[in-house]
Amino acid sequence: SQTIHQWPATLVQPVGSPLSLECTVEGTSNPNLYWYRQAAGRGLQLLFYSVGIGQISSEVPQNLSASRPQDRQFILSSKKLLLSDSGFYLCAWSVGGVMNGYTFGSGTRLTVV
């Protein structure tokens, strides 16, 4: 079966510290992978998506970057966190095209203090 793993579940980081969030998918090949952020009480904001290894599309210019070093691995990073980076970070995947929708991971709740 296809599963998506996202960790950690919660994270508290000081302002100015680096960030690395990892997402891995099992049971499928060549998925489209996505990073979303949901600020408190807000909608989903697409940050990055990837259709293949090394292929990253950035939706919002900001303090974050993404990488896809392997087919089923997607990493979200920051060199220096800002208070405004706080939020609920969600990884999602789709296979066979987005027309079938996404499946989301369980998310990481990041609090920057």
Place this chain on the structure above:
Amino acid sequence: QKEVEQNSGPLSVPEGAIASLNCTYSDRVSQSFFWYRQYSGKSPELIMSIYSNGDKEDGRFTAQLNKASQYVSLLIRDSQPSDSATYLCASYTGGGNKLTFGTGTQLKVEL
């Protein structure tokens, strides 16, 4: 400019009633539509997808699509307290690799 619009709510319905959630979209080339349910503090879960005009039923859930009027709706029959959540509407326009989400409608089912 937002492409998918939802009333943020909260929408309150009594237990056992029909809950009606609505969504409008601006891009006429939108092809596919999805309803996600998100419980507080959890990630969204896909509950319905619809691609053609008309109704699609799955258990207590019915999705309705009207492309001429550019709206999508989700009906929940026999609403239960466990249906209390935020419901996100999303569309896929084709030619890209992403969904566009509305900001969600909060549903509260009261005893």
